[in-house]
Amino acid sequence: MGERAETGKTNAGRFFEDYRLGDVIRHAVPRTLSGAERALYHMLYPARHALYSSDEFARASGLKASPLDDMIVFHTVFGKSVPDVSLNAVANLGYGEGRFLAPVWPGDTLRSESEVIGLKQNSNGKTGVVYVRTRGLNQHGTTVLEFVRWVMVRKQRLDAPAPDTTVPDLASAIDASDLVVPQGLTFDAYDFELAGEGHRLGDYSVGEKIDHVDGATVEEAEHMLATRLWQNTAKVHFDTSARPDGNRLIYGGHVISMARALSFNGLANAQMVVGLNAGAHANPCLSGDTIRAWSEVLDTADTTTSGVGAIRLRLVATKGGAPFELRNEDGRYRSDLLLDLDYWALMPT
Numbered sequence: 001m002g003e004r005a006e007t008g009k010t011n012a013g014r015f016f017e018d019y020r021l022g023d024v025i026r027h028a029v030p031r032t033l034s035g036a037e038r039a040l041y042h043m044l045y046p047a048r049h050a051l052y053s054s055d056e057f058a059r060a061s062g063l064k065a066s067p068l069d070d071m072i073v074f075h076t077v078f079g080k081s082v083p084d085v086s087l088n089a090v091a092n093l094g095y096g097e098g099r100f101l102a103p104v105w106p107g108d109t110l111r112s113e114s115e116v117i118g119l120k121q122n123s124n125g126k127t128g129v130v131y132v133r134t135r136g137l138n139q140h141g142t143t144v145l146e147f148v149r150w151v152m153v154r155k156q157r158l159d160a161p162a163p164d165t166t167v168p169d170l171a172s173a174i175d176a177s178d179l180v181v182p183q184g185l186t187f188d189a190y191d192f193e194l195a196g197e198g199h200r201l202g203d204y205s206v207g208e209k210i211d212h213v214d215g216a217t218v219e220e221a222e223h224m225l226a227t228r229l230w231q232n233t234a235k236v237h238f239d240t241s242a243r244p245d246g247n248r249l250i251y252g253g254h255v256i257s258m259a260r261a262l263s264f265n266g267l268a269n270a271q272m273v274v275g276l277n278a279g280a281h282a283n284p285c286l287s288g289d290t291i292r293a294w295s296e297v298l299d300t301a302d303t304t305t306s307g308v309g310a311i312r313l314r315l316v317a318t319k320g321g322a323p324f325e326l327r328n329e330d331g332r333y334r335s336d337l338l339l340d341l342d343y344w345a346l347m348p349t
Contacts, residue, residue: 013087016121016128016153017160023116025132027080029231030111033104037072037229044226044254045261046216050195051271057194062184067103070273071257073110077136077145078253079230080112085132086234090152091281092252093129095341096170098147098276102138103182109139117148121162127152131168147276174275176301176310179344181274187307187348190269197268201300201309201349208297210266211323216258218250220287227251250285255339259293259317267295267345270311275344277312282333282340285319291338294323298342302349309349315341 041047047069050057058066086092104110118131130153136145148170192198227237235242236249243249256279263270285291299312316326321336328334 011083014084014153015088015156016130017155017157019116019119019130019163021116021119021163021166025084025114025116027084027112027114029080030109031076031080031231032109033068033072033076033106035106037076038068038106040229041069041072041257044222044229045257046214046264047257047261048196048264049268049271057191060189060191062186063103063182064184065105067105067182070100071253071260073100073104073136073145074147075230075232075253075257076110077112077134079232080110080136081114081132081134082232082234085114085130085134086151086153088154088156089234089236090127090154091236091249091284093150093152093281095276095279096148097133097174098145099174099178099180100145100272100274101180102142102144104138104144110136110144112136118150118166118168119163120165120167122152125155125158125162127154128162129153173277173312173342174344176299176303176312176344179274179303179310181303181305181308181346182272185305185308185346190307190348192269192348195269196264197266199269201311201347204297204300204311206297206299209324210295212262212265212267212293212295214262214265215290215292215320216262217290218254218258218285218287220248223250223254223287224248226254247286250287250289252281252285252339255281255285255291255317256341258291259315259339259341262291262293263295263315267313269347270313270345272346273343274310274346277342277344279339279341280333282337283335285338289319289338291317292320292323293317303346307349309347310344311347312342312344315339315343
């Protein structure tokens, strides 16, 4: 057979020099979600929060049925953006200003769009950081999720001039008054026994730390399945030649979902994630790593909805490291730390 012909029709993905401040990118391939995504999600992660597991529990909490897990929505919206934002990424670096704005139900169709809000070339001249604000919209045009993320992306033309540096000024946390409680949600008749734990908002104090005890070892097959499920096409997750060490990088969202699921033990009543304040993937996760998690209570707040409060949590995932240790003496993240995520969740008062 002869050499493969160049057609010019395939997509090599954007490189750092291809982004322009203010660009709005409508991402391809909307996706209709169903109960199958829920079943697969619960196969991949030990997710047990009752509101996402039972239609009857959700109806008793004022909703029409059980919505799809908040992280299913996050992964779907995120995955749509990958071919245009992070196909040539070295790593996804962090998140901020994330809000879940409306429940997503089986049968809803989601699409994504991103606006470039920041650019900064790295000093090595080979990579740069791209900041985007991504929105997920349903079939009615309603925004169901929005978040900012920043990604380190390779340059293809090393002689391409560096753009003017623009780093967005992001809020350190979503104000509790800006959190959206789904219409109809109430925890007035909340069944703590069915939920799995008796702890309500008033049982948690700011500064309290919780070791979630359980661990889960990441297998090559499951993270590959998860990344395909969310239609995440980033090369570092599939192609062993995309990284110098020859390893596939575990998708950071896989670590988030695993840590969130593990946090059930101690936070079973932190039912709905409604805000992503900040997040960092501190070190790479590879197949064979065992993920463990601990949480710190950062804040609590009332909402205007009867029986529903908000709890702000730091969720930390490690690959077997000791709980409650975040940084070394030099201020850097410990080498065994995988994820540092700051989020708001809704909890019965």
